[in-house]
Amino acid sequence: MTAAALxxxxxxxxxxxxxxxxxxxxxxxxxxxxxxxxxxxxxxWVLLAITLGIYYFLPFVRWDRGPDAxxxxxxxxxxxxxxxxxxIEIWPQEFYYLAGLLILAALILFLMNAVAGRVWCGYLCPxxxxxxxxxxxxxxxxxxxxxxxxxxxxxxxxxxxxxKTLKHSVWLLLAWWTGGAWxxxxxDAPSLxxxxxTFQAPTVAYASxxxxxxxxxxxxxxxxxxxxTYMCPWPRIQAALTDEYAxxxxxxxDRGEPRGSVKKAAVARAAxxxxxxxxxxxxxxxxxxxxxxxxxxxxxxxxxxxLCIDACNNVMDKISRPRGLIxxxxxxxxxxRAAGLPPVRRIVRPRTVLxxxxxxxxxxxxxxxxxxxxxxxxxxxxxxxxxxxxLSDGALRNAxxxxxxxxxxxxxxxxxxxxxxxxxxxxxxGTESGPEGDxxxxxxxxxxxxxxxxxxAGKLDAGASIPVFFRIRDLTSGETAIAKDHFIGP
Amino acid sequence: MSTxxxxxDKGVDAATGTPxxxxxxxxxxxxxxPLPRWWLWTFYATILWAIGYWVVYPAWPLVSSFTPGLSGxxxxxxxxxxxxxxxxxxxxxxxxxxxxxxxxxxxxxELLNLARAEGRVAFADNxxxxxxxxxxxxxxxxxxxxxxxxxxxxxxxxxxxxTHGARSGDDEGHQGNMMAFGPILTKAEISDVADYVRSLxxxxxxxxxxxxxxxxxxxxxxxxxxxxxxxxxQELGSKNLTDGIWLYGGDKATIVQTITNGRGGVMPxxxxxxxxxxxxxxxxxxxxxxxxx
Numbered sequence: 001m002t003a004a005a006l007x008x009x010x011x012x013x014x015x016x017x018x019x020x021x022x023x024x025x026x027x028x029x030x031x032x033x034x035x036x037x038x039x040x041x042x043x044x045w046v047l048l049a050i051t052l053g054i055y056y057f058l059p060f061v062r063w064d065r066g067p068d069a070x071x072x073x074x075x076x077x078x079x080x081x082x083x084x085x086x087x088i089e090i091w092p093q094e095f096y097y098l099a100g101l102l103i104l105a106a107l108i109l110f111l112m113n114a115v116a117g118r119v120w121c122g123y124l125c126p127x128x129x130x131x132x133x134x135x136x137x138x139x140x141x142x143x144x145x146x147x148x149x150x151x152x153x154x155x156x157x158x159x160x161x162x163x164k165t166l167k168h169s170v171w172l173l174l175a176w177w178t179g180g181a182w183x184x185x186x187x188d189a190p191s192l193x194x195x196x197x198t199f200q201a202p203t204v205a206y207a208s209x210x211x212x213x214x215x216x217x218x219x220x221x222x223x224x225x226x227x228x229t230y231m232c233p234w235p236r237i238q239a240a241l242t243d244e245y246a247x248x249x250x251x252x253x254d255r256g257e258p259r260g261s262v263k264k265a266a267v268a269r270a271a272x273x274x275x276x277x278x279x280x281x282x283x284x285x286x287x288x289x290x291x292x293x294x295x296x297x298x299x300x301x302x303x304x305x306x307l308c309i310d311a312c313n314n315v316m317d318k319i320s321r322p323r324g325l326i327x328x329x330x331x332x333x334x335x336x337r338a339a340g341l342p343p344v345r346r347i348v349r350p351r352t353v354l355x356x357x358x359x360x361x362x363x364x365x366x367x368x369x370x371x372x373x374x375x376x377x378x379x380x381x382x383x384x385x386x387x388x389x390x391l392s393d394g395a396l397r398n399a400x401x402x403x404x405x406x407x408x409x410x411x412x413x414x415x416x417x418x419x420x421x422x423x424x425x426x427x428x429x430g431t432e433s434g435p436e437g438d439x440x441x442x443x444x445x446x447x448x449x450x451x452x453x454x455x456x457a458g459k460l461d462a463g464a465s466i467p468v469f470f471r472i473r474d475l476t477s478g479e480t481a482i483a484k485d486h487f488i489g490p
Numbered sequence: 491m492s493t494x495x496x497x498x499d500k501g502v503d504a505a506t507g508t509p510x511x512x513x514x515x516x517x518x519x520x521x522x523x524p525l526p527r528w529w530l531w532t533f534y535a536t537i538l539w540a541i542g543y544w545v546v547y548p549a550w551p552l553v554s555s556f557t558p559g560l561s562g563x564x565x566x567x568x569x570x571x572x573x574x575x576x577x578x579x580x581x582x583x584x585x586x587x588x589x590x591x592x593x594x595x596x597x598x599x600e601l602l603n604l605a606r607a608e609g610r611v612a613f614a615d616n617x618x619x620x621x622x623x624x625x626x627x628x629x630x631x632x633x634x635x636x637x638x639x640x641x642x643x644x645x646x647x648x649x650x651x652x653t654h655g656a657r658s659g660d661d662e663g664h665q666g667n668m669m670a671f672g673p674i675l676t677k678a679e680i681s682d683v684a685d686y687v688r689s690l691x692x693x694x695x696x697x698x699x700x701x702x703x704x705x706x707x708x709x710x711x712x713x714x715x716x717x718x719x720x721x722x723x724q725e726l727g728s729k730n731l732t733d734g735i736w737l738y739g740g741d742k743a744t745i746v747q748t749i750t751n752g753r754g755g756v757m758p759x760x761x762x763x764x765x766x767x768x769x770x771x772x773x774x775x776x777x778x779x780x781x782x783x
Contacts, residue, residue, distance in 0.1 A: 026524035223528070230526055386626030389635040389780060392733035399635065399780050429778045430602045449603070453780045 031291040034145035038310025047123050048132055059184035068409045068444040076186050100366045111355035113241050117248040122305035127227050130220035134171055141167045171221045179212030225290035229301050244331035245346050249304045251295040251326050254337050262319050277321045284308035377405035380470050380483040387488050395457040398487050403449050406442035413441050413475045420468040421487050424456045464489030588767045592645045595774050609775025612768050625779050630755050635780045638735040642724040643783040649773040655759035663759055666727035670752035683707040684745040690720045691734040
C-alpha cells in the first residue's frame with residue numbers, strides 16, 4: 001500500500017474508458033511482438049535451446065541396466081509400473097519421491113519468486129518457451145512486427161495465403177513433434193518411433209499425440225499470453241507471495257519522467273529543469289510478448305521476460321544515456337530512490353533463508369532416503385477370517401499372507417524365519433522346508449506372495465496377541481527385511 | 491443483472507479506468523472486465539459437443555427405451571466386450587490350469603499362484619456367504635482352515651465335495667445324515683451320551699457317573715457311524731468326536747439338541763454352476779488354506 005501510494009500512477013489506458021457502454025466479451029487484441037537483441041534475449045534463446053533440447057531428445061538417451069530391465073534413461077513404464085530415471089528406479093509404492101520432487105519444485109518456484117519475481121514465467125515456463133519458439137517461426141515467415149502488421153491489415157494476396165499456410169504448417173509440425181516426444185517417455189523410444197511410423201503403435205499413442213498437437217498448436221500459436229492472463233493460477237499466487245525486496249522488471253519512473261524527445265530533454269536540461277530519460281519511443285511496448293506497457297508499473301499480464309529491458313537498453317545506447325531505465329529492480333529501491341536514499345540490495349531475507357533451508361531439508365531427506373533405499377522388502381497381512389484356527393491336536397495356528405519384494409535386477413533367494421514365538425513352527429504353502437530353512441526365490445525386479453502358516457502347540461492365555469516378526473534374509477548378500485505382525489490366541 | 495446489483499453505484503476504477511460492477515468488499519472493488527471472446531466460443535463449442543454427443547451416444551430417455559445413438563455404443567455391451575477380452579487374455583493360463591492334473595498344481599509355484607488367485611475370487615463369489623470370507627466357517631458351516639474334515643481333506647475329496655456337494659440331491663454327492671435320536675432314546679440316555687461325547691475330546695469331565703452310562707448308549711447307538719473310538723468316518727461324513735472341533739457347538743445343550751433332533755446341513759453341488767477349471771482352482775485354494783491333507 002505504501003509503495004503504491006508513493007508511486008505516481010499514470011492511468012493505464014491512454015484514452016479514458018468509454019463510460020456507459022458495457023462490453024460483455026472482448027476480442028483478443030492482436031499482439032505483434034517486435035524482435036529484439038540483447039543480453040536477456042540471448043539468455044532466453046539459450047534456455048529455450050536447453051529446455052527444448054532436453055524435452056525432445058531425452059527419450060533417446062540410453063542407460064544400461066542389464067538384460068532384465070529397459071535401457072532407456074528416462075522411462076515411465078506403466079505396464080510394469082516402474083519409473084526409471086538414469087540410475088534410479090522407482091516402484092509405485094515409492095511415489096513419495098515424486099511428491100518430494102513436486103514439493104521441491106514448488107519451493108524452488110517460491111525462492112525464485114522471492115529473489116527475482118516471475119523468472120519462471122519469463123524464462124522457463126513451457127508456455128513461454130513454446131510461445132517464443134512459435135513467435136520465432138512466425139517472424140521468420142511473416143516478417144517482423146511492422147511487416148506482419150502491414151500484411152495482416154492488407155488484402156489477401158497469394159503471398160499472404162502462402163505465408164499463412166506455411167506458418168501454420170510449421171506450427172502444426174512443431175506441435176506434432178511435441179506430442180510425439182511426449183509419448184516417447186512412456187515406451188522404448190526408438191521402437192515406438194518405428195511403430196508410429198509403420199502404424200503399429202497403440203491407439204493411445206496416436207490419441208495422445210493428436211491431443212498434444214492440438215493443445216500445443218492452440219496454446220503456443222493462438223492463445224499465447226492469454227494462457228498467462230486468464231488461465232494460469234501462478235500470477236495470482238505469485239502476487240500474494242512477493243515482497244518489496246523482490247527484483248522485478250521495473251520502469252524507473254523517477255529517472256524516466258517527464259518523458260519527451262531527445263531535443264526537448266536537451267533544452268530542458270540546458271535550462272536546469274528536470275528532464276526524463278524516457279523518449280516515449282514505445283520500444284518497450286513493441287517488443288512485449290504480452291502487450292503491456294511496463295511504464296504503468298507491475299501488472300498481472302507482465303511475465304517479466306525482460307525483453308523490454310533489452311529494447312530500452314538498445315535505445316539508451318543510441319541516445320547516449322545510461323542503460324537501466326527499465327531494469328530488474330525492487331519496490332524497496334524505488335522508494336529509496338524517491339526518498340533520495342542509497343539503494344538497498346537484500347537477497348538474504350527471512351523468506352529467502354526459509355525457502356533455501358526448506359529446499360535443503362527436503363532435498364537432503366530425498367537424497368538420504370534414495371541412498372538408503374533398500375532393495376528388498378517384506379509385508380505381512382494376518383488372516384482376518386478366521387483370526388486363528390484350532391487344530392485337531394489342540395494346537396493353534398495363525399495364517400499370514402506375506403509379500404517379498406526384490407528390487408534388484410537379478411533373482412534372489414531369501415530364507416524366511418519367524419522371531420518372537422520360540423515354539424512356533426512355520427510352513428510356507430507350496431514349498432518344502434529344506435536344509436537352509438524355508439527358502440523363497442523372487443524373480444528379478446519382482447514380488448512374490450506366499451501363504452505362511454504359523455503353528456504353536458504350547459498354551460496361550462485367552463485373548464493373547466503376541467508380537468511376531470517375519471524376517472527374510474538374502475542367502476547370498478545377507479541383506480534382511482523385517483515385517484511385524486501378531487500371533488493371536490483363543 | 492439483478493436489482494441487488496443495480497442498487498450499488500457502478501463507477502469507474504481510478505487506477506485502471508475500468509468500469510466496476512459496484513460490488514465492494516473491505517474496500518476492494520470488483521472490476522467489470524469483459525470476458526475474453528474465446529471463452530464465449532469455448533462455451534458454444536461445449537454446446538455443439540453436447541449436441542454431437544446426443545447424436546453419437548445413447549442419450550435421451552424415451553417412454554420404454556432410449557435413443558441409442560449412431561455409434562451403437564452401450565456401457566453394458568462395453569463391459570461384455572471387456573470381459574470377453576479378459577477371457578481371451580486369461581485363455582492361456584486357464585488352459586494350463588485345465589490341463590494339469592490336480593495333484594501337480596501345488597508343485598508348480600506359478601500354477602499354484604494362478605490357482606490360488608482364481609480360487610480366492612471364486613471362493614468370495616460362491617462360498618464366502620456360508621463358509622466366511624476366509625473360509626473360517628460358522629455354526630453348521632465347517633471351518634475350512636483346520637485339519638478336521640467331514641468328507642476328507644485330500645485334493646480328490648475336496649474336489650468331489652465341491653463338485654457334488656453333500657445332501658444336495660446330487661446322486662454322486664455325500665449322503666450321510668446325523669439322524670434324530672429323540673424318538674429312540676430317553677432324555678436321560680441322551681444326557682448321558684452327551685456327557686460321554688464331551689469327555690472324548692476333553693471338552694467335558696471324564697469322571698462323571700453319567701459318562702459310564704453314556705458309553706454303553708454310545709456303543710449301542712452311535713458307534714455304527716462314529717466308530718467305536720468316536721473318531722468318525724469320512725465315508726459317511728460322521729464327525730470325529732475326539733478332536734475338540736465342533737461344527738454346531740461343544741456345549742452340552744447343543745450336543746443334546748444335535749442328538750435329539752439330528753443334523754443334516756446341505757452343501758450344494760457346484761458342478762452345474764462352476765466350470766471344471768474353476769472347481770480345480772477352488773479345490774487348490776481350499777486345500778492350501780492350511781488344513782489340506
